Amino acid sequence: MTPLIRVSFVEPRSLYWPGELLACRYQIDSVDRNELQAVEASVMWQTEGKGEEDMAVHAFQRRVPADTPDGDLGRSSQIETVLPNSPLSYSGVILKIRWRVRIRVFYSKGRELLADLPFQLGDVPDPPAPESSAVSA
Numbered sequence: 001m002t003p004l005i006r007v008s009f010v011e012p013r014s015l016y017w018p019g020e021l022l023a024c025r026y027q028i029d030s031v032d033r034n035e036l037q038a039v040e041a042s043v044m045w046q047t048e049g050k051g052e053e054d055m056a057v058h059a060f061q062r063r064v065p066a067d068t069p070d071g072d073l074g075r076s077s078q079i080e081t082v083l084p085n086s087p088l089s090y091s092g093v094i095l096k097i098r099w100r101v102r103i104r105v106f107y108s109k110g111r112e113l114l115a116d117l118p119f120q121l122g123d124v125p126d127p128p129a130p131e132s133s134a135v136s137a
Helices: none
Strands: 004-009 021-029 036-049 055-063 077-082 095-107 112-121
Touching: 004 095, 004 112, 021 036, 021 095, 021 112, 036 077, 055 077
Parallel strands: none
Antiparallel strands: 004 021, 021 077, 036 055, 036 095, 095 112
């Protein structure tokens, strides 16, 4: 059996606004519940581009078998958070800021599985395309 993480927004869209509630459901399928050690859900952003890449976690929850009535971490669960004012998603030439919901599953014997669900925070316009610097003779 190949483990499967199903993750989706409660409100099915990919553009969210600062101050808005983001809610995301997730479930782990096709796995023996006794193999699951922990499940982490986070809402995070990361930069890409020139220079050092930054990453920050805005919301985080960790569940272990003792947190559920029957010890089954595979059952449907949810993470909710009010989104911050910044940083907004941005897709520049030199720098990009990407938001995502990340579900991380920890199995016995040290195995891990990740699933990311990207979304956009705010609506910053894309920068203009760089102008060519042709030199005329």
